[in-house]
Amino acid sequence: MREFSVPALVRAQRTEGLADSVFRTAEETPLLPVLSRRTAINPDATDEAPSPQGATWHDVTAAQFRDEVQALAKGLLQQGIRFGDRVALMSRTRFEWTLLDYALWSIGAQPIPVYPTSSAEQVRWILGDSHAVACIVEHEDHAMTVGSVCDSLPTLRRIWQLDAGALRQIAFAGRSVPDEEIERHRAAVTSDTVATIIYTSGTTGRPKGCVLTHGNFMAECDNLVTQYESVFGAKGRGEQASTLLFLPLAHVFGRMVQVGAIRAGVRLAHEPSLRPADLLPSLASFGPTFLLAVPYIFEKLLQRARQRAEESGRGGIFEKAYNAAVRYAAAQERAAFGEGPGPTAALRMQHQFYESLVYGKVRAVLGGKLRHAMSGGSAMNREHALFFKGAGVTVIEGYGLTETTAASTANPPDRPRFGSVGQAIPGTSVLIAEDGEVWVHGGQVFQGYLNNPEATEDTLRNGWLATGDLGRLDSEGYLWITGRKKEIIVTSGGKSVAPVTLEDRIRNHPLVNHCMLVGDNRPFVGALLTLDPEALDHWQRRNGRPQLSPAQAAHDPDIHAELQRAVVTANTAVSRAESVRAFRVLAMDFTEQSGLLTPSLKLRRRAIIRHCAVDIEALYASSAQAALST
Template sequence: MRESTVPALVTTPPAGGLADVVFERAEKAPDHVVLARRDPSGVWRDVTAAEFRDQVLALAKGLLAQGVRFGDRVAVMSRTRYEWTLFDFALWSVGAQPVPVYPTSSAEQVHWILHDAEVTAAVVEHEDHAMTVGSVIDRLPRLRRLWQLDAGAEDRLAAAGADIDTEVVHRHRLALTPDTPATVIYTSGTTGRPKGCVLTHGNFMAECDNVVRRYETVFPSRSGEQASTLLFLPLAHVFGRMIEVGAIRSGVRLGHQPDLSAAALLPDLEAFRPTFVLAVPYIFERIFHAARRRAEAEGRLEPFDRAVEVAVRYAEAVEQKAFGTGPGPGAALRVQHRFFDRLVFSRLRAALGGRCRYAMSGGSAMQRRLGLFYDGAGIRIIEGYGLTESTAAATANPPERTRFGTVGVPIPGTAVRIAEDGEVWLRGGQVFTGYLGDHRATREVLHNGWLATGDLGSLDGDGYLTITGRKKDILVTSSGKSVSPTPLEDRVRAHPLVAQCIVVGNDRPYVAALVTLDPDAVHHWLTMRNKPEMGPAELVRDPDLESEIRRSVVAANTLVSQAESIRTFRILGSQFTEEDGLLTPSLKLKRKAIEKMYAMEIEALYQT
């Protein structure tokens, strides 16, 4: 199949903007709970539609009083927290455009985004962020206002706007149309400076409304238990932003968690008890590996591994039945599954709050086996695919007919085409209008309504998309063999000890790899083998560790031909980090930067 199209379930309204739903819901159901906010004591307090509307309105008045005008761009630099959502909808209420900035951004990255977007004001989380902006403020002549969340920005703005008439806000809000720019989100910038993707109110409406309607089992809007999610993805990323908007538009109870450490996240999951969660595959991998390490430390590794096998086989049988290729789990398998559900799977679900039955995953590929394990354990992970340019998801797996290892079918209102060279092209109401001020780059990716993604993929006979790599990442060895590094890297990274893997070999005689280690997994591995703690230099030379990593490389090589296989590898003593300029804020590898920093190590891989 070369093209797959799914008709829209919801059409974009002819007028209005994203903030309208805040006021409409408060009018129709003022007591409906739409968010939850932690109070200073750490207790989750519900926020009703009427309360949220009043907070948005007060903040919108304050923004107007402080000089924010229709069409202005306002930067928001913060971790994921309640105030971000509040500012988003307040800014949209006055026709302004939030410009998200990752909280880990360097001063030069901040300068580029604020300068390129010509922002007139900025919201930062704390003093460190304020100092980062302050260090480049002399090169930002358009920046007139700076507000700090931890210094009471919300209350100060509300007080400043107390005398503004409510009708002034409504006049701004009612001037919006679906074609009005809603936000400018900057790409991760793996190969050069980030580009600003201009996304309209209509882009978000087309995306969120069709996703919510198609995935009603995840976003139930009818009577019964209210859906809820604890959002810990960065709101600077389009995936988190889409869920924020979708939750508000669909009435899902939304909470925010800024700290991804297990010590902070797990207690909040237990207290908030979400019905679904959103994460990148790395998070699901960490949860699985942590559970396996805990089982090994408690002397329960053998039953845990048996439970994993049962979960995978059970999920495969369910998958086969959904596609009409099998009868479903047999009696013996169902008995084994019930046994391990009490022993293992229920503990995994309890760690996510006990009510979670669905998860959404995006940002990178998930291993089929990992998705099957979670499904067999009672949590269906809906893997999808999209870009900033497509307002997040363009495809996703149907919850009732999930094909693990793929990124699903087009969401309603979307078409997917595979070009002659294997590139994935997308078309739909969620596809962006272009890059801010960069007409040349826009022309390179938009072709008569189709978005050329730069990703390589294939469609099966049922219209399910599989991503096989990235055009720019393809390696060509000196013998002329083309190699897609992503599947190899993902398979090596599936090993519990491996944190990251980068495959190299461009213009080289063969393919090789650099591997970094997970410190927690290494500590556990050393403890379970009664080995002393080692420094990085000693650790990377340990023959037992090298043997472990070699097993992951051998497993990866089973995916490809001998000419494409990893011939040799080197274990590095430290991970690739964003601080070192080797990862994007969304944790993607900056390949050129890594190859430059580790040029000597890569050269050594090719010394005979």
């Protein structure tokens, strides 16, 4: 199949803006809890508490949220922010970001997200390219970063700091502005009005500003909410759907979650940390009905569950339960597509036996109410998805870009094809071009790149977005991503290799934190591996080995032997010409802080190749490693 389309379920109202849903919900259901915010540990604090320890959640009703949005919008007007102005937001994921987004949208302004880990040069580029007139930062360190480059930003007039009570100050300044002034501004916002400019994380080159309108978000979110009513509406459970947002709001995936939740009346809470030590207590205390995350989060949750079972002497039981869940979900999948009878009686009995022993405990760690999760940003391991499905949590994998306002395809929750990224969401068409590139058309496709007509012309082809990703459509319109055009490795023998499949298989080993294949113009494919410190510590204790740091373990022969088995196993999925013939364990990890990962945790391949040039040369200089058996 070369093209697959799904008609829209909802059409964006041309005279509507995103903030209108806040005011409409407040008018229709003023007491509906639309957000939950964490009570500050310090009663004198003005902002949401940054961590779950010692704090509780309390609800914010639709009327309360509307009033806070309106008060802040008045203050922004009073402080000189006007229709069409761009205001940068540099913060972790927290309640105040959502409040600011809707206040700015209420007056037709454009929030410009900036990752909180951005360098001074990145901040200078984004604020300069967008001509931002103001910047709202989370804390003093961010303020200093912006302050260090503000002399080169002639349009920047104001810097506000959340942790210094900025929102209270702004709202207080606008107390004399009449409500009618906000209504007048809000009425001028249409679906064609620019809502935000999100800068790509830039795996290569300088970030480009993706121009997204209010209509782009409405086309995306309204169709997703309608199609996935069983997820966003908690259908049949007699409870309000809820989600804990921990994805960066500077990323389009997090922004889509926010807008979709507000428009659907989902109770939305925020968690600023992705660290399991912070995230798991928040999940347990809030108890979401669904989550949206990247595969890395699911991998870490699974890894934590496996480690806890092993440390309590129940590792064998966990592995048996894991295998039963995978087989059970795979049998269900085959039955859904008419390819098999479903789980056998014996398998159903096994599955039921492990429900209380393992699966229920996994769900309890996630808050106890979770039944659905959405995954995006990169490919998810099929076996992991099957395990979660067998354990009672359906992970709906999707695919999209900043340029498509997040998802362009997603798996149906009642008929997922695990390993694929699903079918086109309503209102979207997917086309496989002659060279295998995935093209997308729909109401969520962006307007172009800010100040970059050449890049826009290269990406938008008669309304179709050329994604840069390679893929195929199966007979039922499910999309399978096979690689990225710019990431294809071409060996000196002329063999073209898409690295993602092997990287994911090798990274499936608990000891491996990151894996990147190399081999351009080289005689064979090699791999750079980094170690997961927590998994390394657990493996060493479990096997009675000396406690080595990741840097020390990089040269340990026992670690090499363990990883060699992982590489050999992964190689069974590809031909010898495509297989990893040598690997090198690095003494360091790939991190966002080092500039080797994007904020969405993707590999910055060119930066890694530059940074690890010595290691790559050593890898190919070692003829002994090159003899790795496949």
